[in-house]
Structure formats: C-alpha cells, structure tokens
Amino acid sequence: METRKQYTKEFKLDAISLVLDQGLTIAEAARSLEIRANMLGRWIKENEADNNGQAFRGNGN
Numbered sequence: 001m002e003t004r005k006q007y008t009k010e011f012k013l014d015a016i017s018l019v020l021d022q023g024l025t026i027a028e029a030a031r032s033l034e035i036r037a038n039m040l041g042r043w044i045k046e047n048e049a050d051n052n053g054q055a056f057r058g059n060g061n
Helices: 009-020 026-033 037-049
Strands: none
Touching: 009 026, 009 037, 026 037
C-alpha cells in the first residue's frame, strides 16, 4: 500500500493562491501541481472557513 503524501502549509497556501489570486481554475491548478482537483477544492473550502489562522496547522505535538 502506498503511503499518503503530506503537504506543507506553504504548499497548500501557494496552491490556493493559484486559484484565488492568479485566476486558474481548480482543475488547471491541480493539474499543474500534480494533485487531485477535489483535494485542492477541499483546501480552498477549509481556508475560506478559517477565521483565525488555524487552517492547515498540522498534527501538533
């Protein structure tokens, strides 16, 4: 079984920026980053729902 890839907060925010700031579609941005479009869409929703900077904060210790 393949291990799941983990993406950094910076990578996720850069991917979101491609859609929200640079005007690419979710599909175009996902294709260029070689990730699934539904995952990028989920990241965008999580980021938009975040009100206090807690999106993508990791697993914690």
